[in-house]
C-alpha cells in the first residue's frame with residue numbers, strides 16, 4: 323500500500339537551554355504523522371504533498387523530509403514564496419506558539435488540481451486534516467475535496483483528521499461546515515473528542531462517532547486524551563483502554579503520532595483494535611518527550627505490526 327499525506331510543514335524555532343538561542347526544526351500536523359509513519363513502516367512507500375518556495379529554507383525542508391524516509395517528488399515549488407514559520411516561547415514551562423504562515427507556499431498546494439489528482443493516483447491511502455483545508459482558499463478546498471471524492475470513487479481510501487483550529491478559519495460555522503464536507507469524502511475519520519465536543523456540541527465520544535458514521539466514514543476512531551478510545555469499523559464497535567502514564571511532558575503531536583499508528587495498521591492489514599493499541603503506545607511515548615518529533619526507541623518499533 324502506498325500512502326500520501328497532504329498538508330503544510332513549517333519551519334520551527336524552539337528555545338534551547340542557552341538564552342536567546344533557538345534550534346530550527348520542521349513540523350506540522352500531517353508532516354508529523356508522516357514522520358512517525360516512515361519509522362513505523364519503513365517498507366511502505368510514503369509521499370508528502372505540499373507546496374514550498376524556491377529558496378534555501380524550502381530546500382532544507384525537502385532535504386529533511388527525504389532524510390526521514392518521505393518521498394518529496396510530488397511537492398510543488400512555487401517561485402517567490404517560502405515555507406511558513408512558527409516560534410515557540412516558554413513561559414514557566416508552558417509552551418506558546420507564534421505563527422508566520424499567512425503567505426506560505428503551502429496555501430497554494432491545491433492550485434494545480436491536476437498535480438493533486440496525479441499524486442492521489444500514485445497512492446492507495448490518502449491522508450489530510452482540517453488544518454490542510456483551513457490553510458486553503460475556498461477554491462483550493464473545493465479542488466482538494468473534489469479530487470479526493472474522485473479518488474475514492476476510483477478505489478482509493480481517504481483518511482481525515484478534523485484537527486479543529488478555529489483561529490485558522492473566518493468563523494466557526496465555516497470551519498464546521500467544511501469539516502463535515504471533508505468527512506463526507508472520507509473512509510476513515512480520526513477525530514479528538516474534546517475539540518469535537520466544543521465545536522459540534524457532542525455530548526459524549528459515542529455522539530462524535532455517530533456523527534462521522536452518518537457523514538459516511540466506514541472506520542472511525544475517537545481519541546480522547548488519557549480516556550478510552552472508541553472505534554467503529556465496518557459496523558463493529560468497541561473501545562481500547564489507554565495505558566496510564568506517570569507523567570506527561572508535552573502533548574504536542576499526541577494526535578498526529580496516534581494517527582501514524584492507525585495508518586501503519588491500515589498499511590499492514592492489522593486488526594483495528596491492535597492498531598489502536600499501537601497508536602496509544604506511540605502517542606504515550608510522544609507526550610513524555612518534548613516537541614512534535616520525539617525519537618522512537620527500538621522496543622516500540624519492535625512491537626509494530
Ligand code: ADP
Nearest residue numbers: 514545546547548567570576577580602605606
Ligand atoms: P489530540 O492531540 O488530537 O488532541 P488527544 O489529546 O486525544 O489528541 O490524544 C491522542 C492520544 O494520545 C490519546 O488517544 C492517547 O493515546 C494519547 N494521550 C494523550 N494524552 C494522554 C495522557 N495524558 N495519558 C496517556 N495517553 C495520552
